[in-house]
Amino acid sequence: MVRCSCSFLRKYGNFMDNLRLFTKGGAGGMGYPRLGGEGGKGGDVWIVAKKRVNLKQIKDKYPQKRFVAGDGANSRISALKGEKGLDCEISAPVGIIVTDERGQIIGELNKEDDKILIAQGGLGGNLLSNFLPSKGQKRIIHLDLKLIADIGLVGFPNAGKSSLLSKISHAKPDIADYAFTTIRPQLGKIMYNDLKQVSVADLPGLIEGAHLNKGMGHKFLKHIERTKQLLFVVDITGFQLSSKTKFRSAFETVILLTKELELYKEDLMMKPSLLAVNKMDLPDAKDKFSELVKQLQNPKDFSHLFGKDEIPGKNMEFQHIIPISAQTGEGIEELKNCLRISLDEQSNQEKEKFSEKQLLNLRNSNLLYSDLSSKYANVEITEFH
Numbered sequence: 001m002v003r004c005s006c007s008f009l010r011k012y013g014n015f016m017d018n019l020r021l022f023t024k025g026g027a028g029g030m031g032y033p034r035l036g037g038e039g040g041k042g043g044d045v046w047i048v049a050k051k052r053v054n055l056k057q058i059k060d061k062y063p064q065k066r067f068v069a070g071d072g073a074n075s076r077i078s079a080l081k082g083e084k085g086l087d088c089e090i091s092a093p094v095g096i097i098v099t100d101e102r103g104q105i106i107g108e109l110n111k112e113d114d115k116i117l118i119a120q121g122g123l124g125g126n127l128l129s130n131f132l133p134s135k136g137q138k139r140i141i142h143l144d145l146k147l148i149a150d151i152g153l154v155g156f157p158n159a160g161k162s163s164l165l166s167k168i169s170h171a172k173p174d175i176a177d178y179a180f181t182t183i184r185p186q187l188g189k190i191m192y193n194d195l196k197q198v199s200v201a202d203l204p205g206l207i208e209g210a211h212l213n214k215g216m217g218h219k220f221l222k223h224i225e226r227t228k229q230l231l232f233v234v235d236i237t238g239f240q241l242s243s244k245t246k247f248r249s250a251f252e253t254v255i256l257l258t259k260e261l262e263l264y265k266e267d268l269m270m271k272p273s274l275l276a277v278n279k280m281d282l283p284d285a286k287d288k289f290s291e292l293v294k295q296l297q298n299p300k301d302f303s304h305l306f307g308k309d310e311i312p313g314k315n316m317e318f319q320h321i322i323p324i325s326a327q328t329g330e331g332i333e334e335l336k337n338c339l340r341i342s343l344d345e346q347s348n349q350e351k352e353k354f355s356e357k358q359l360l361n362l363r364n365s366n367l368l369y370s371d372l373s374s375k376y377a378n379v380e381i382t383e384f385h
């Protein structure tokens with residue numbers, strides 16, 4: 001069952017995170033054999049990052065999804081060197097990875113005005129080519145959008161990720177008591193009293209075997225590649241997808257989520273992470289929470305709960321573990337504070353690293369300078385008369 005609320009449609013309607021386009025550089029112009037004239041080069045196709053563009057707009061504006069640059073002009077008596085064909089520029093959102101048909105990365109658009117050459121125009125006819133022009137390069141490309149957010153929510157279905165997002169931000173995601181309520185990534189913003197904003201991306205739930213394309217698969221994990229930190233959200237009462245699948249405790253869901261992240265991309269494990277243990281309003285939650293903390297402190301003692309290939313190579317080291325209830329609001333302020341502390345720490349560390357690097361560069365250049373000055377200290381300067 002796929003349901004969409006009105007506000008969802010207004011805000012995120014037809015959210016697209018990938019698009020396939022046909023591109024072709026312009027053909028070169030004809031040379032002029034009798035006078036040795038050279039045809040103009042065909043125009044190139046470029047892709048350029050623009051802030052207020054989304055993939056849906058590209059698709060609506062260019063339903064054929066064809067982008068062809070202009071042909072180079074033929075060489076004429078009045079203009080022996082033919083003019084270059086017009087370039088074609090495709091405006092695309094920031095945060096795009098461009099790949100070719102074989103999945104090879106052509107480039108990334110990480111900030112506004114980043115530009116990538118996609119298809120080159122053909123050369124104009126000239127002496128070497130017997131004055132015959134060449135055709136433009138044809139290329140089918142895939143644009144893949146990765147959301148940029150400070151925090152990415154990771155969890156099994158039904159853990160309460162969307163409930164949490166709606167509690168900490170103004171976002172109004174769908175919330176329901178069945179798995180896979182969220183079918184597209186959604187963004188919300190936490191506003192702090194000092195006006196600092198932290199963006200949070202809510203992603204469709206993951207299940208064990210996502211790497212084998214089970215559930216929604218790993219399809220949406222690309223969006224957390226660009227987030228600064230991860231917030232694991234688990235249901236303290238555990239998770240069971242259906243009566244045919246195994247019941248998993250909160251501890252097991254943490255380990256299995258970790259494994260899925262590792263299988264998707266080991267680098268993700270390097271991101272600072274926090275753990276929100278949700279639904280603390282339910283009966284026996286406090287006892288279960290103490291048990292979970294114990295298990296997380298000594299995960300090896302509980303490896304018998306898992307199959308051999310379900311155990312991650314490395315466990316997540318959570319900066320904070322916060323018990324919350326997205327329903328009653330318990331622990332939500334604490335969670336917001338922890339997220340802020342963790343993000344501030346990360347940005348301070350980055351700043352420190354940056355200034356250390358600058359200091360090192362400065363020292364190196366000073367060393368070079370003193371090296372040079374001692375080398376030339378004894379050189380007599382002869383005046384030129």
Ligand SMILES: Nc1nc2c(ncn2[C@@H]2O[C@H](COP(=O)(O)OP(=O)(O)OP(=O)(O)O)[C@@H](O)[C@H]2O)c(=O)[nH]1
Pocket residue numbers: 155156157158159160161162163164174175176177178179180181182183203204205206278279280281282324325326327328
């Ligand atoms: N008792 C209790 N129920 C909660 C809490 N948080 C969420 N729920 C309920 O849990 C169910 C799932 O919540 P969602 O926010 O849709 O969960 P989700 O993680 O976004 O689920 P998917 O989108 O399917 O991945 C809903 O029925 C919520 O009302 C909580 O703190 N306590």
Ligand SMILES: [Mg+2]
Pocket residue numbers: 161162163173174175181182204
């Ligand atoms: Mg959801």
